[in-house]
Amino acid sequence: MTWGGPGFVIAIIAISYAGWIINNWVRARHGYPLEDEWSGKTAKGDPDAERKIQLLTTENERQAGQISRLEERIAVLERIATDPAERTARQIDELR
Structure with missing residues (x-):
């Protein structure tokens, strides 16, 4: 074989093309973004990502509502703890 x-x-x-294919295969296997012909990157898509985002958004809204209800209850308990004794006793009886 002659060099020229x-x-x-x-x-x-x-050899260059085979190296590029092997490189992309390894990157795809390990979850790294893939490289196209012009050195651009293509991210590996996650089919469950949209569902996970929706579930986390729903859970976040639920927990935000729960926190606001707990803050209201704590405010009532603080008011009961700091009020004079007779007024506190009357409020406790009203809550029963």
């Missing part, structure tokens, strides 16, 4: 012949050029192109 077309076989050498074709061999270099084939």
